[in-house]
Amino acid sequence: MSQTPAHFRDQVSTLTDDGLKRKWIYPKIIKGKLYRYRSAVSYFFLLLLFSAPFIKLNGEQLILLNVLERKFVFFGIIFWPQDFYLFVLALLIFIVFIVLFTVIFGRVFCGWACPQTIFLEMVFRKIENLIEGDHNQQRKLDAAPLTFNKFFKKSLKHALFFCISFLISNVFLAYVIGSDKLVEIVTEPIKGHLSGFIAIWVFSLIFYLVFSRVRELVCTVVCPYGRLQGVLLDNQSIIVAYDYERGEPRNKVNKGQENQGGDCIDCKLCVQVCPTGIDIRNGTQLECVNCTACIDACDMVMEKINRPSRLIGFKSEAEIKDKTSFKISKKIYGYSAVLLILIAILSFLLIKRTDVQTTILRASGTLYQLRDKDQTVSNLYTAEMVNKTNKTVDFVIVPDDKDAKIQYIQKPDSIAYGGSAKVTFFIIMPQKNIKQYKTKIGFKLLSNNKVVDRFETTFIAPSNN
Ligand code: SF4
Ligand code: SF4
DSSP: OOOOOTTGGGSSSTTOSSSBOOOOOOOOOOOOOOHHHHHHHHHHHHHHHHHHHGOOOEEEESEEETTTTEEETTTTEEEEGGGGHHHHHHHHHHHHHHHHHHHTTTHHHHHHHHHHHHHHHIIIIHHHHHOOOHHHHHHHHHHSOHHHHHHHHHHHHHHHHHHHHHHHHHHHHHHHHHHHHHHHHHSSOGGGGGHHHHHHHHHHHHHIIIIITTTTTTIIIIHHHHHHHHOOOOOTTTTEEEEEHHOOOOOOOTTTTOOSSSSSSOOOOOHTOOOOOOOGGGGOOOOOOOOHHHHHHHHHHHTTTTTSOOOOOOOOHHHHHOOOOOOOOOOHHOOOHHHHHHHHHHHHHHHHSSSSSEEEEOOTTTEEEHHHHHHTEEEEEEEEEEOOOSSOEEOEESSSSOOEEEEEEESSEETTTOOEEEEEHHHHEEEOOOOSSEEEEEEEEEEEEEEEEEEEEEEEEEOOO
């Protein structure tokens, strides 16, 4: 491997050498090609993140994750507590997808798509640079005594940080409680929405602390995903890596001097740009969020010294060490197979999912009733219908057997939005039709002449045979 300072594995990049104080990271911003791509991707995600709870589809917001009411909406389709198994399956698919993606591409999600990185690097860091200047000016300002200029810059920065955190908190709540509820909290008197009002301010404070103080520690200490890398990555994984075969031995080169060693001139620009404060030349580290800033930085240096780019790049260990190209490993085949099976199961269940879910039971303590007057036999049932759509559903129950008649004891006309209805009814059959003690009987639930559910139960009657 590369020439690594022996102590780097025993040290946290964000702590001073004695481990007693936090080392504040002042990353240099280099606007290279990848930074520009990353900015464009970030702006797209920011737009999506801020607009999704306010876009309506089928009368529902695009994405809602209402954990309190256990109501989830994805692209206008509502999932209620009865659909929890679908939600668990979707979560499993997401986890397996992330695992598969990490096995192939490492932690690139963190650097390019995670809201924490997007907000920190593309919103808060940019504001900080605008107000306090570049990394060197920020370092100087922090070390300088308190003057009016320092007080003004710090106050302005933190006021803006808090305003943006307040905005993020509102959007976050729009995902959790719904945008309509959020609008009510914001526009109506506080006393009617005290808990919502407190939640907005508590989350604003949390986001403010995360983006102004905690920062990269979320990725390196709090988030468990980085720690998974150790078990997920292998020598085929394409990650941000330093080509030590090409770069070593490192060689400080003065202007005009010929480089006698490897391509790394030990300028440390890759370290200066790293938002988690690590030196990627030490190898893969859990602190690396794959933001690709070091790739841009090193490419810039390589261009200056007339060497090929991508001394640091998206490479696998196999590519660097053995000069072999990417191979699909057994692990990738395995995870892909699991992912495909799970997707197939979820698709099947989603296709089978009905607008109304019916649970039918025989009324407790009853078997059958012989109606000798008209030579029929009846069974008493109770059914519960859960409305999974976003509108009120009118309904009728129609038995599949044309000779079976239905007599309602209790039946509401419709099932309210998000609600359920209890129906009690007799199924009446001619006694001459009964061939066995237990017969399967199916039903259709019709709403506006459309079948919204099918269900079945058993009909019990003394057999004629
Ligand atoms: S930026 Fe490139 S050349 Fe400079 S220290 Fe890092 S790897 Fe070496
Ligand atoms: S090592 Fe490079 S890719 Fe990893 S976090 Fe630091 S700058 Fe980003």
